[in-house]
Amino acid sequence: GESVGLHLPTLSVQEGDNSIINCAYSNSASDYFIWYKQESGKGPQFIIDIRSNMDKRQGQRVTVLLNKTVKHLSLQIAATQPGDSAVYFCAENNNNDMRFGAGTRLTVKP
Amino acid sequence: DAGVTQSPTHLIKTRGQQVTLRCSPKSGHDTVSWYQQALGQGPQFIFQYYEEEERQRGNFPDRFSGHQFPNYSSELNVNALLLGDSALYLCASSFRPNTEAFFGQGTRLTVV
Numbered sequence: 001g002e003s004v005g006l007h008l009p010t011l012s013v014q015e016g017d018n019s020i021i022n023c024a025y026s027n028s029a030s031d032y033f034i035w036y037k038q039e040s041g042k043g044p045q046f047i048i049d050i051r052s053n054m055d056k057r058q059g060q061r062v063t064v065l066l067n068k069t070v071k072h073l074s075l076q077i078a079a080t081q082p083g084d085s086a087v088y089f090c091a092e093n094n095n096n097d098m099r100f101g102a103g104t105r106l107t108v109k110p
Numbered sequence: 111d112a113g114v115t116q117s118p119t120h121l122i123k124t125r126g127q128q129v130t131l132r133c134s135p136k137s138g139h140d141t142v143s144w145y146q147q148a149l150g151q152g153p154q155f156i157f158q159y160y161e162e163e164e165r166q167r168g169n170f171p172d173r174f175s176g177h178q179f180p181n182y183s184s185e186l187n188v189n190a191l192l193l194g195d196s197a198l199y200l201c202a203s204s205f206r207p208n209t210e211a212f213f214g215q216g217t218r219l220t221v222v
Contacts, residue, residue, distance in 0.1 A: 043216050
């Protein structure tokens with residue numbers, strides 16, 4: 001079946017550097033995509049979302065890029081901070097069915 | 111403004127028993143979705159409730175059932191518990207389906 005997947009299970013960056021977390025999706029019918037951050041022992045926290053009629057959306061220190069041609073989603077975090085260390089999930093939504101990937105663990109080195 | 115609240119936070123049940131988990135959505139939200147998250151994995155969609163009806167369901171057996179009340183709160187029921195049902199159960203709420211969803215802290219269910 002179709003599923004959401006992530007290219008890398010772990011990512012380690014230096015504090016202050018920019019981070020890029022990638023996600024591949026295979027369901028071309030998905031029309032809504034979301035990035036979540038999950039810290040240990042907590043529920044996922046909404047970061048940013050994007051709909052399929054857009055290719056870029058910016059938030060505070062975060063940018064989501066959507067490439068529908070290659071079915072690729074990315075999350076860019078500017079000036080990464082120690083507090084950004086967490087597991088990041090991308091999720092695709094198709095007809096109210098939201099599917100999550102396995103997640104990427106981001107570690108920020110001081 | 112309270113966010114999404116779930117109860118209980120932790121629960122231990124014996125194989126074969128039944129369990130009920132509860133969720134109160136964020137104020138102003140009318141849609142509740144339930145997820146199962148196994149250790150080290152992403153959340154898996156169980157089902158979504160809107161207007162007191164199940165609107166969408168993931169690949170989970172009929173042992174998993176739910177309900178939404180007129181005040182938009184929701185329950186997740188799991189019958190005939192299996193060891194493999196041990197997981198973090200997450201509730202997410204939104205204003206209408208297919209919009210920004212906010213998660214609760216989850217209920218950690220352990221089946222022994």
